[in-house]
Amino acid sequence: YVDLRFDVDLSVAQGMTGTNTQFAISLPFESNKLFVDGAGFVIRVPEDVLPGGRAPQFTPVHFVHYARKDGPGVTIANIDASMLRPDGSFLLTAENFGSSTRDEGLMKLFRTEPRSSPVQSFRFRVAIQDEKVAEWKRLGAEASMPLRAVVAPGTPRVPQRGFFEISDTRVHMVAFKRAESNPDVYVIRLQESSGEKVSGVSLKSSFQISNVQTASVVEEPLGE
Numbered sequence: 001y002v003d004l005r006f007d008v009d010l011s012v013a014q015g016m017t018g019t020n021t022q023f024a025i026s027l028p029f030e031s032n033k034l035f036v037d038g039a040g041f042v043i044r045v046p047e048d049v050l051p052g053g054r055a056p057q058f059t060p061v062h063f064v065h066y067a068r069k070d071g072p073g074v075t076i077a078n079i080d081a082s083m084l085r086p087d088g089s090f091l092l093t094a095e096n097f098g099s100s101t102r103d104e105g106l107m108k109l110f111r112t113e114p115r116s117s118p119v120q121s122f123r124f125r126v127a128i129q130d131e132k133v134a135e136w137k138r139l140g141a142e143a144s145m146p147l148r149a150v151v152a153p154g155t156p157r158v159p160q161r162g163f164f165e166i167s168d169t170r171v172h173m174v175a176f177k178r179a180e181s182n183p184d185v186y187v188i189r190l191q192e193s194s195g196e197k198v199s200g201v202s203l204k205s206s207f208q209i210s211n212v213q214t215a216s217v218v219e220e221p222l223g224e
Helices: 133-144
Strands: 002-009 021-026 033-037 042-045 063-068 071-078 089-095 097-101 105-109 119-129 164-166 171-178 186-192 203-205 221-223
Touching (some): 002 089, 033 133, 063 133, 071 133, 119 133, 164 171
Antiparallel strands (some): 002 119, 033 042, 063 071, 071 119, 164 203, 171 186
């Protein structure tokens, strides 16, 4: 992958008297299908957009993937928050955003957070990847929260097991808690994160399990 950083000097906008002055970055990537990482889902553009329901912009959580028919696509991992416009540009900030109000008339709203410097930095990570959603998610997650490795001096500790072990890395445990209707029963929630069919997954635990039942989304038992 390649890490890119763009610095935008917003001091040039201080003297502007117009409303809704926008600053955006255009990246030279074309595709026949776009995948945008949302809050718990990945939206496909244009398949998942209803006629007449296209949003003025998308807000990627971790990544945007440009798919291509003739080979691997390109994944853009957004380290800093930005919005993807329909024209393919990444909207970085909007200064002097004008909004009409009933009592105060036209009001200008500053869309960016308070900053000590007029220079605002926006960082992206660009990678060429195949059509695997799990790889796009991994790239985006590691760009947002990179793994830190620290070498600890001294004698290495003996490896210890965790409370739970799952045999397939595509399956994550998202909850381990008491059931809402029965405090004597514990609920384990598993989620498949790659968008692929997964079977033959085993779950090991250092706890003693006396009985196992499947449950509905509202935690009602469905049988052993």
